[in-house]
Amino acid sequence: MFTESGFTIIAGAGPTGLTLARQLSRHGVPYRIVEKSPRPFDGSRGKGLQPRTLEVLDDLGLIERFLAAGGDYPELLAHLPGGGTHRFHLDEPHEPTPAVPWPNMLMLPQWRTSELLADGVPVEFGTGLTGLTPIDGGLRVTLDTGETVDARWVVGADGGRSTVRKLAGIGFEGETHEQERLFIADVRLTGLDRDHWHVWPGEGRSFRLGLCPLPGDGWFQLTAPPSPLSPAELVAAVDSSITVTEVGWTSEYRANMRMASRFRAGHVLLAGDAAHVHSPAGGQGLNTGIQDAYNLGWKIATGSSAILDTYEEERLPVAAAVLGISTRLHRLHAEGADDAMRRDDPVLRQLSLNYRGASLAVERRPQPGPVRAGDRAPDAPLAGDRLFDRLRGPRFTLLAFDWTGPLPTLPVPVHHVSEAAEIYGTAGPTLLLIRPDNYVGCATHDVADIVAYLGRIGL
Structure with missing residues (x-):
């Protein structure tokens, strides 16, 4: 049954x-x-x-636990073949905004x-x-x-x-590109700071070794081209002052x-x-x-x-x-x-990935704003909390912007969020129905469109 x-x-x-x-x-x-x-x-x-x-x-109610366990990506420190170093970031750190509270990779x-x-x-x-x-x-x-x-x-x-x-x-x-492989291992070691993602380039533009400090309890992720050498030997070959003390998980990646x-x-x-x-x-x-x-x-x-x-x-x-x-x-x-x-x-x-044009993205406004049906619903500051706080949970949510007219009884919570109008780019009385995965399902100026959409979903 x-x-x-x-x-x-x-x-x-x-x-x-x-x-x-x-x-x-x-x-x-x-x-x-x-x-x-x-x-x-x-x-x-x-x-x-x-x-x-x-x-x-x-x-999902897990963000604080993940933020406590993880960390920012460190600055890369390239140890150049001829001596000297070069420092750089994979991406420059981004400041949080009202619409994007976590702008950086964890x-x-x-x-x-x-x-x-x-x-x-x-x-x-x-x-x-x-x-x-x-x-x-x-x-x-x-x-x-x-x-x-x-x-x-x-x-x-x-x-x-x-x-x-x-x-x-x-x-x-x-x-599958069999000839393009990468050796990966989790290692503990001594003799190397944990403030940088250390990279040793090879001759020309080749890659020789990488050691990235992982958040938590002292592990580094080692990456290198496939080699008959052990992780300890790979590390010693680039810097004899670094000693591998433990090897955990290992794998060889094929492209x-x-x-x-x-x-x-x-x-x-x-x-x-x-x-x-x-x-x-x-x-x-x-x-x-x-x-x-x-x-x-x-x-x-x-x-x-x-x-x-x-x-x-x-x-x-x-x-x-x-x-x-x-x-x-x-x-x-x-x-x-x-x-x-x-x-x-x-x-x-992945903030810009969207479902515009798909069958569950119903855009009924003659002049849509920057946030359209099928788009991710951005965050916004509200009186006493955040918009994400009101969207959290396994349900559809209706957002009403500058809406003064009546609304029928609906099987979803309704939040009047006119203070978020600038971030959402809405013009005049607007209704946005947010799906349980926090994408905009329906965007309209007519409540009948919301009723029809909910009926299609079975609500």
Whole structure:
């Protein structure tokens, strides 16, 4: 027996799967989250959280814990082959604004991101998914424990080698550059300050070694071209005064840029690396996966197959654009471009990603302002609090700007926020309906448009 929204199986307990679990939980959707690995991931891997992801974490009620655990990206210190040093930033620090409270990327090793997201989430470790069989209204899921479970929805958040994607027969298009590899390791060491991200260039424009201090308990993330040398030998080769005292997680990254041909196949949905894999350049992959889950969770909760169709409609183009950005940055690295390390393109912060033109972005104003249907809802100072405080939670919210006329009884909270009109660029009496993922769903001067939109959602 399915609930109205539908019991969901989430395969994969990385940041994407855990974010989805949290979304489903607060919408009251029953789920199980299974993870084939016997224990939580323990490496640094994706270590940057973009400003838009920080806003997602704020909405989930986790931002203070993440800010306390993470830190700013340090200044880079290049140790030049001929002696001397060169200091620079990936991106110059940005000051918070009323519309963007967290304008800078937060550094946090991936294991810690997962740990914070997993707090209170009942992950079933050591449990993999081996089979999917269609049944009336859903899927029969076979687990590697021998158990079978009937679910309305199965979400593959199980990484680039996704079992769910393969069982669903969804193609994974793109390319792998076998010759372009990078060795990554988490190390502890002595003899090096933790105030800088240390980089040793090679001859010409080549890269030799990087040591980035990670927030927390003394680890550095080591990056280097593949080599038969151990991490200790790699470090000693650039500076014999530095001593590696411990080696943790290690991995070898292959340049792999791919995207699923579909994000939905019947009762199967894909999110995160199962749907798209990126170069680590630009810190986009983990963040895009978290935002996949943020988009998907409330749509599963509606119980509407038509609404779930908009998940692919909205997220596939975004993933394709992000994949293009990270691939371009990867090529700059591979070609040894002078500006290969720069990360000052505002698009990387993911605040400008939008769903304009999609079917759930209804813009009814003859002269839209700068914030339109399909755009992220920016923050704004209000009397006694912030707009984000009023948007927080698993619901639609109606914002009324300079609205003096009557409003019918609506199944959503209504906030009169005329003091935010300048940030939102509204002109005259205006209504903006904000979705549970804090994007503008409907923008209008006519309350009938809001009523019609809510009816379509099933509210």
